[in-house]
Amino acid sequence: MEGRKKNENTEKYRLDSLERVLDVIECFTYERQKLSLVEITRLTGQNHTSLKRILFTLTNRNYLSQDKETKKYQFGIKFFEIGGLVYASMSLRKAAASHLAKLRDDTGFTVLLGIIMEEQLIYVDKWEGHNVLRVSPRIGSRRPPHFGILGRVLMAYMPPDKIDRLLTKYPLEQYTEKSITNIQEFYKILSEIRQNGFVFEREEIHQGTMGFAAPIWRADNTIAGAVGIAMPVILVNDEREEQTIAHKLCQAAIAISKEMGYNGGPITRTT
8 A cells, every 4th residue: 555655656746758858868878878869769669759859959958969970869068067067066075074074073063065056056065063053054955156154265266257247147135134245345255265265254144153164175276165164153252262163164174175186286266
């Protein structure tokens, strides 16, 4: 009875049109990197007319490309881009895991890991603190690129024209009475991040919380992501304690960067 109910729920949420698209994509393997329309028709068993529409759409969106001479299809640049992002995210999480855990255990506070993907901030890992604070973003959550401590760090190392474009597309928002919404003031914060190597934020995103974040670097001296630490304001007593937390955060960021192959060379702004 339970198995039948599970099957009924599965059928309820299945999307046939998407399944047909995924069937086409899954025809391609290491052994079958280039396929003709006839071969894809045979492998999927789909209607010839609807299959041509699927192939046209995937090609038009650069998920597939078609050789002009052989007419065969293969994976396009979009899959290459997505694969690179997934690999970068996974390799970053692997490199960061033990250092995030240590930072959480050393401080007791929540630790976050984020990247910019498709011009948005993506949270790729989170280690909950031992205190009562529960930072809302889940792994995989998306936010505007400038959002919070992680977004500021990631934007700080972008070229000025890209920062301008993203701030036009995603205007600064008022989350609390302390939120920064003035672009010039925001630019000043980005400049300070580049000078200091980390950012500090107090109750600008969530009332009663504060945090620090620092960049993580790759072997080619470009930014790989940002690590942040969030805590309740009431649990940090003075400036000396803030400096201690910031130091531990920066040490963790350096350690993760070394795991990513960074050797301390001059940084390169992300294009």
